[in-house]
Amino acid sequence: MTAIRPAGKPRARAHWLLLPAAAVLLVVFFYPLATILWRSIAEPEFGPGNYLAVLGDAVALRVVLRTLGTALIITAVTLLIAYPYAYAMTLVGRRARGLLTLLVLMPFWTSLMARNFAWYVLEQRGGVIERAFAAIGIHGVTLLGSVAGVTVAMVQVMLPFMVLPLQNAMLGIDRGLLHAAGSLGAPRPTAFLRIYLPLSMPGVLSGVSVVFIMSLGFYITPALLGTPQQALVAQVIGTRVNDLLDFPGAGALGAVLLVITLVVLALLGRVAGPVGASMTGGGDRG
Amino acid sequence: MTEPMTGIATTQVTKAYPGSERPAVDDVSLHIADGEFMTFLGPSGSGKTTMLSMIAGFTPLSAGSITVDGREISRLKPHRRDLGVVFQQYALFPHLSVARNVAFGLTQRKRPKAEIDRRVGEVLEMVGLSGVRERFPRQLSGGQQQRVALARAVAYEPRALLLDEPLAALDKRLRDQLQREIAHMHRELGMTFLFVTHDQQEALTLSDRIAVFNEGRIEQLGTPAELYERPGTLFVAQFLGESNALRLRPGEVTIVRPERVTLHTGTESVAAGQQRRSATVTDVVYVGDHSRIWLRYADGARGCAVLGAGTTHEHRPGSEVVVAWHPEHEAVVPDAEGNPK
Amino acid sequence: MGERTLGWGLRLWVTLVGLLLVAPTLIVIPMSFGAGSTFRFPPEHWSLHWYAEFFTSKQWLASLANSLQVGLLAAALATVLGTAAAFGIDRARFRARGVLRQLLMAPMILPGIVVAVAIYGVFLRWQLNGTMLGFVLAHTVLGVPFVITSVQTSLAHYDPTMEKAAACLGAGRFSTLRRIVLPLIAPGCVSGFVFAFATSFDEVVIALFLQTPDIKTLPVKMYESIVLEIDPTIAAASSLIVVLTTVLLLVPQFLRRRSHHD
Numbered sequence: 016m017t018a019i020r021p022a023g024k025p026r027a028r029a030h031w032l033l034l035p036a037a038a039v040l041l042v043v044f045f046y047p048l049a050t051i052l053w054r055s056i057a058e059p060e061f062g063p064g065n066y067l068a069v070l071g072d073a074v075a076l077r078v079v080l081r082t083l084g085t086a087l088i089i090t091a092v093t094l095l096i097a098y099p100y101a102y103a104m105t106l107v108g109r110r111a112r113g114l115l116t117l118l119v120l121m122p123f124w125t126s127l128m129a130r131n132f133a134w135y136v137l138e139q140r141g142g143v144i145e146r147a148f149a150a151i152g153i154h155g156v157t158l159l160g161s162v163a164g165v166t167v168a169m170v171q172v173m174l175p176f177m178v179l180p181l182q183n184a185m186l187g188i189d190r191g192l193l194h195a196a197g198s199l200g201a202p203r204p205t206a207f208l209r210i211y212l213p214l215s216m217p218g219v220l221s222g223v224s225v226v227f228i229m230s231l232g233f234y235i236t237p238a239l240l241g242t243p244q245q246a247l248v249a250q251v252i253g254t255r256v257n258d259l260l261d262f263p264g265a266g267a268l269g270a271v272l273l274v275i276t277l278v279v280l281a282l283l284g285r286v287a288g289p290v291g292a293s294m295t296g297g298g299d300r301g
Numbered sequence: 302m303t304e305p306m307t308g309i310a311t312t313q314v315t316k317a318y319p320g321s322e323r324p325a326v327d328d329v330s331l332h333i334a335d336g337e338f339m340t341f342l343g344p345s346g347s348g349k350t351t352m353l354s355m356i357a358g359f360t361p362l363s364a365g366s367i368t369v370d371g372r373e374i375s376r377l378k379p380h381r382r383d384l385g386v387v388f389q390q391y392a393l394f395p396h397l398s399v400a401r402n403v404a405f406g407l408t409q410r411k412r413p414k415a416e417i418d419r420r421v422g423e424v425l426e427m428v429g430l431s432g433v434r435e436r437f438p439r440q441l442s443g444g445q446q447q448r449v450a451l452a453r454a455v456a457y458e459p460r461a462l463l464l465d466e467p468l469a470a471l472d473k474r475l476r477d478q479l480q481r482e483i484a485h486m487h488r489e490l491g492m493t494f495l496f497v498t499h500d501q502q503e504a505l506t507l508s509d510r511i512a513v514f515n516e517g518r519i520e521q522l523g524t525p526a527e528l529y530e531r532p533g534t535l536f537v538a539q540f541l542g543e544s545n546a547l548r549l550r551p552g553e554v555t556i557v558r559p560e561r562v563t564l565h566t567g568t569e570s571v572a573a574g575q576q577r578r579s580a581t582v583t584d585v586v587y588v589g590d591h592s593r594i595w596l597r598y599a600d601g602a603r604g605c606a607v608l609g610a611g612t613t614h615e616h617r618p619g620s621e622v623v624v625a626w627h628p629e630h631e632a633v634v635p636d637a638e639g640n641p642k
Numbered sequence: 643m644g645e646r647t648l649g650w651g652l653r654l655w656v657t658l659v660g661l662l663l664v665a666p667t668l669i670v671i672p673m674s675f676g677a678g679s680t681f682r683f684p685p686e687h688w689s690l691h692w693y694a695e696f697f698t699s700k701q702w703l704a705s706l707a708n709s710l711q712v713g714l715l716a717a718a719l720a721t722v723l724g725t726a727a728a729f730g731i732d733r734a735r736f737r738a739r740g741v742l743r744q745l746l747m748a749p750m751i752l753p754g755i756v757v758a759v760a761i762y763g764v765f766l767r768w769q770l771n772g773t774m775l776g777f778v779l780a781h782t783v784l785g786v787p788f789v790i791t792s793v794q795t796s797l798a799h800y801d802p803t804m805e806k807a808a809a810c811l812g813a814g815r816f817s818t819l820r821r822i823v824l825p826l827i828a829p830g831c832v833s834g835f836v837f838a839f840a841t842s843f844d845e846v847v848i849a850l851f852l853q854t855p856d857i858k859t860l861p862v863k864m865y866e867s868i869v870l871e872i873d874p875t876i877a878a879a880s881s882l883i884v885v886l887t888t889v890l891l892l893v894p895q896f897l898r899r900r901s902h903h904d
Contacts, residue, residue, distance in 0.1 A: 029733030036727035036746055036786055039719075044749055044783045047760035054763070100659045103652050115656065121663045124887055125670070126844045128864040129880030133666035135868055136673060136683045143669075143683055171662055232753025234847050239868060249755040256759045256851070269756035276753060359806055379809035380817075392807040395799075396825045405821075406811035453811070 052273075055266030065267035075251070079271060082248040085162055086230035089169050093177045093226050094219065096170065101181035101218075105188075119179070122172045131239050134168040135159065138240060160242040168236050176229065177222040184218025224283040228276050248272055307370050308493060309333040309356065309461060314365035314375075316351050324363070325351040327517035333461075333495060335370075338487050340496045342504040343514030344540070350465060352514070353497045357463050358382050369460050380409075385454030385462040389469050391446045393438040399425070399449050400434040406457035424452040427486065444475040451486065461493035468503065480506055501541045505529060513537050531632050532556055538634060545596070545604035545624065547578065554636045559605040561630035564594060564616060565623040575625045580604060582616045596624065667884060673877035681872060692878035702875060705863035709843055711774065712859060716781035717839035723782070724789025724838070725831050731790070732797045743790075750787040754847040762851035772854030780848045785838025792837060796830030836890050843883075 055065050069075045104115045122130065137143045138158035148156040158164030188211060196206035234249040241247065246254070252268045255261040310332045317324040326348040333339045341349035354360040356367055358379035367375040374382050385406075393402050400421050407417045425431050428448040438446055447467060454462055464483070468476045484507055487494050498504055504511050505525040513520045513528065513536075521533040532538035538546065538556045545557045563571075571577050583603075584595035594616050596604040606624065608614055616622060648656070669683060674692055676685025696702050731743050749757065761780050762771065770776030804826075808818040846861035853862045860879065867873035 029730050030736060030739075032726040032730030033734065033742060033746075034730075036723040036790075037742065039723055039779070040746060040749070040783055040786065043761065043779045044757070045745075047764040048752075048757070051756075051760040051763050096659055096662075099652055099655045103648055103656045106648060106652075115660075118660045118663045121667060124884070124891060125667050126861070126880065126883040126887060127846060128844075128861045128876070129670050129883055130666045132864065132868060132876050132880055133669040133673075136669055136681050137665065139681060141682075171666070174659070174663060228751070228753075232755055234755040234758070235865070239865075249753065252755050252759055253850075256762060262759070262763050265759050269753075269759060272753050272756055276751070280751070357806075357810060359809075378814070379806065380812045380814050382810075383812075384810060386807065386810040388803050388807060390801060390803060392801060392803040394804060394807075394822055394826075405808070405813075409812035409817065450807075453807075457812070459810075 051262060051266040052270055053266075054263045055270055058263040065263050066270075068264065069267050069271060075268070078246055078248055078251050079268075081162075081245065082231060083275070085166065085247060086227050089166055089173060089230045090223055090227045092166065093170050093173045094223060097174055097177035097181055097222065098219075100174075101178045101185055104178070104182050105185045119175050122175055127235060130172065131168065131236055134164070134171075134236075134240055138164045138167070159240060162241065162245050165233075165237050165241045165247075168240055169230060169233060172236075173226045173230065176225045180221040180225070181215065181218040184215045184221075188214045220283065224279050228279050231272055231275060307335040308337065309495070310368045311352075311356070312366045312368075314352070314355060314367060315363045316348075316355060316360060317363045324517050326355070328365075329517075329519055330365075331512060331519065331522070333493060336491050336493055338484075338494045338496065338507060338509045340498060340504040340508040340511045341514055342498060342501060342511050342540070343520075344499055347514035348517040349497050349499075349512075349514040353463055353465055353495065356495065357384055357386050383460050385457070385459035387447070387450050387454050387462065387464045387467045389466040391438070391443075391450045391470075393446055393449055393453070395438050398435050398437055399430065399441070402438065402449060403453045403456050405453060406459075410457055412457075420456055424456045425449075427489065428452045428482065443471055444479060447471065447479060448482070451483070455486070455490060455492065459492075461495060462490075464494065464496045466498055467496075468498075468500075476503075483507060505541070513540060515540075530558065530630070532634060535634050535637050538632065543593075543605040545598075545602075545606075545626075547598065547602055547604075548600065548636065552636050553633050556632040556634060557626045557630055559593070559607040562604075562606045562624050562626045564606050564608070564614070565625060566615075566620075568623055571623060571625045575627055576631070577623050577625045580622055580624050582618055582620045582622060584618055585616055594622075596622070598624075670877060670880045670884060673874065674881040676874060676877065679872070679874060681874065692875050695875045696878040696882070699875065701858075702860075702863060702879065705858045705860045706879075708774075708777075708857060709860040712777040712781055713839045713842040715774075715778045716785055716842045717835045719778065719782040720785030720789050720838040721831055721835045724786045724834055725793050725827070727786065728790045728793035728797060728830075732794065733802075746790055747787045749783050758848040758851050761848060765852060771852045772857050774857070776852050777849065777857075777859065780852065781838075781842035781845060784841050784845060784848075785834075788837035788841060789831070789834030792834040793827055793830040796827045800826055832893070836893055840887055840890055844887075 056063065058065075069079070100115070100119070104112050107115065125133075139145075140157045140159065142157075142159070144158055145156050148154070158167060192210050192214070193203075193206050196210050197203070201209065232249055233247070234253055237247045237250050238253070241250070243250070243254075248268055248271070252265045252272075255265040255268070312330050314326060314329045315324050316326040325346075329348075329352060341352060343349045351360060355362050355375070358374070358377060362375050365375070366373055369382070369384075394405070397405070403421045403424060404417050407420060412420075421434070422431065425434060428451055430445060430448055430452065433441060433445065433449075438449065441449065447470075450467070467483075468479055471479065480503060483494075483496075487507075496504075496507060505528075508525055510522065510524055511528055512522045515536050521528060521537045523531075528537060529541050532541065532544075535546070535554055535556075538544050538554075543559050545559065545562060547555045547557070549555050565571055565577075568577065578598060580596040580598045582594055583597050584593075586593040586595070590610050592608045592610075592612070592614070594606045594608060594614075596606060598604060604624065672684055673681075675688050675690065676682075677687035677689035677691055678685055727746055731739060731746075765771045765776050765780075770779070804822055805818055808822045813821060844861060845859075846865055849859045849862045850865060853859070858866075860883075864876045864879055867876040867879075
């Protein structure tokens with residue numbers, strides 16, 4: 016209050032610094048996005064034709080629903096795997112936590128193509144996974160070319176985005192509360208359900224939204240490990256552009272993805288802070 | 302009066318921020334003599350910090366002029382004004398060692414290396430930090446950091462040193478200690494010091510003269526004793542410490558400081574020629590070197606008396622007393638209802 | 643908090659998840675030392691054949707060179723734009739500031755495939771597909787958010803009063819920038835650059851659309867080596883990238899440790 020306030024002028028001038036980045040993004044990012052969205056309603060003739068085609072075409076609709084379903088499954092599995100892991104991270108000592116953090120960041124460290132190649136090798140016919148299952152008597156488990164194969168690979172790469180916000184929220188929970196609940200007569204499962212789980216919800220919400228959003232847009236992993244017969248939206252967008260140069264159709268599908276993304280973001284913005292914070296740990300666009 | 306050509310002079314300085322109803326600083330003219338320790342005292346938002354900021358060159362003036370030794374500086378960039386500034390939050394450069402922080406102003410002035418080394422040694426010696434030359438700011442305590450900041454601001458012998466609430470971030474014990482060190486530095490360097498604070502004790506302890514700021518104007522300017530004993534306004538009287546403020550005549554308030562009153566159990570012991578008023582004791586606080594007796598006068602006004610240690614008294618909350626003082630210890634100020642305390 | 647020991651259930655769980663996390667890396671490196679010409683794992687014989695293949699193949703080396711060039715240029719551009727923008731966000735005081743920041747972050751959040759086809763659409767018209775400029779521009783946009791984030795992190799520890807302190811001490815604008823501001827935000831710029839480079843170097847969705855037979859990046863070449871041909875050279879390439887990214891990601895870590903101040 017009484018400390019010397021910054022002089023007015025440099026602040027007034029500072030917003031020009033935003034201009035170059037804004038200009039480049041406008042030309043190379045927002046203009047292209049606007050263009051493809053515009054084309055989705057303006058071509059071949061003006062109207063909602065492309066959108067009606069998406070919603071009216073059983074195949075396209077199934078693709079959208081399959082994508083949502085896959086993203087949901089990936090999100091749920093990632094949460095189930097990540098929650099105990101994050102919980103364990105808050106219990107162990109400093110050095111063990113360092114190791115667990117390093118492990119969870121592994122997917123960032125391994126390049127996208129290297130990782131997908133590795134999953135290709137693991138999941139292929141006669142690969143390590145199939146042989147491992149065969150060894151315990153279950154034969155014919157070939158994940159390559161199935162939604163399951165895509166899911167496994169995507170869960171792995173999504174883990175950091177789930178573990179980090181979870182751990183963040185859990186570190187803020189006072190464990191004394193659990194003891195307090197115990198002393199008030201709550202058995203451990205009750206204490207967990209009524210105290211710990213609700214308190215960790217901000218982390219759950221932020222992790223779930225980030226993973227869900229990112230899972231919707233994956234392209235490379237489904238293209239390599241999935242199959243065209245069970246295509247996801249991203250693949251269909253890619254195919255339409257690559258094989259048919261159908262930008263308006265791709266734009267309509269893209270708009271569907273964008274809308275879902277923005278809706279999830281907006282919902283999250285209401286219940287938690289900005290997503291940017293939890294998404295800045297590292298990016299992965301696969 | 303000092304020769305007006307030397308020292309810092311401000312003439313009708315005004316700072317008005319667009320959109321605010323009254324100017325942050327309103328038509329302030331002031332002369333700070335060469336070598337003087339001047340303090341700007343006032344509550345937050347009174348304009349004292351804005352005033353310092355304009356002298357330092359961080360805030361442009363809306364009107365008026367500022368001269369240093371007769372040279373107009375109000376349009377110069379901060380780095381051309383040759384002033385030293387100490388900030389509340391130290392503002393040490395975290396990537397530079399203590400020695401390089403202190404040397405910054407000297408290297409900027411392209412002084413020879415040998416001189417820089419010598420001077421850095423001298424000022425660090427002066428603030429008692431010769432042992433930490435190669436440390437980094439983050440390795441120092443708050444008090445040490447502020448000492449480094451002081452050393453850095455005087456190392457290049459600027460025309461004057463401006464201190465913006467330099468002790469506000471420190472705890473009480475450190476604050477007292479640094480107060481003494483700042484007073485010592487002022488004596489040793491003979492430099493003009495301009496000190497900004499909202500702490501009246503700090504101002505009274507350190508300053509040659511104090512300018513009390515209120516609502517963008519200088520309410521009163523004078524030596525600590527003048528301001529304390531002879532406040533010109535109710536605001537100054539109340540801002541500088543406790544007082545017995547009595548409304549004896551309409552439109553006027555009579556101020557008597559707690560140290561200037563005596564308490565009596567009856568009127569017999571009151572010397573002739575003294576003013577007297579009866580009051581009720583509301584609280585007795587023992588502070589070690591003195592006791593504070595809180596009073597309520599018949600008209601509801603509150604007051605206070607200070608009794609030195611060793612004075613035995615039997616005042617208890619609820620007891621009736623006669624408060625007496627010598628008329629020459631009164632200060633009469635215009636009444637201003639609703640002034641901030 | 644006191645150290646606790648985990649129950650056996652949690653211990654097992656953590657071990658399994660850990661295994662899932664490292665599995666791909668554990669596969670790639672042995673694969674690269676195989677001798678066979680299939681993707682069989684584990685390889686039956688060992689050799690450096692695929693490394694030799696990588697370093698003698700014109701196509702692989704050209705794609706590597708392209709990736710390095712695109713990555714360095716895009717990262718440099720993103721660092722300049724992102725650093726300025728981070729300063730702007732930090733200093734400017736206007737209402738749309740938050741919205742503007744969100745917009746600059748958008749490339750990190752929106753689905754990659756949509757961004758890819760959108761950029762491809764206009765680049766086709768501007769004839770930027772299959773050009774170095776096209777790759778660089780697209781990857782710059784992806785890199786900017788990373789630079790903004792990491793520069794903002796170093797600005798969070800940065801007290802603007804220091805610029806005033808420098809000014810009083812006699813430093814002009816340029817001198818303050820050179821001696822105070824840049825040294826303090828340098829770690830943020832460096833890690834932003836590294837992240838932007840790593841993002842570009844790893845990016846494949848946009849690159850797949852912008853590529854032409856004449857100009858491919860390394861990830862595109864790797865993609866084709868799985869989809870179009872079974873070429874185990876990808877194992878060598880993958881291992882090299884794993885090593886390279888590890889080194890790159892350790893650099894900002896190291897810088898941060900050296901200049902950690904709070």
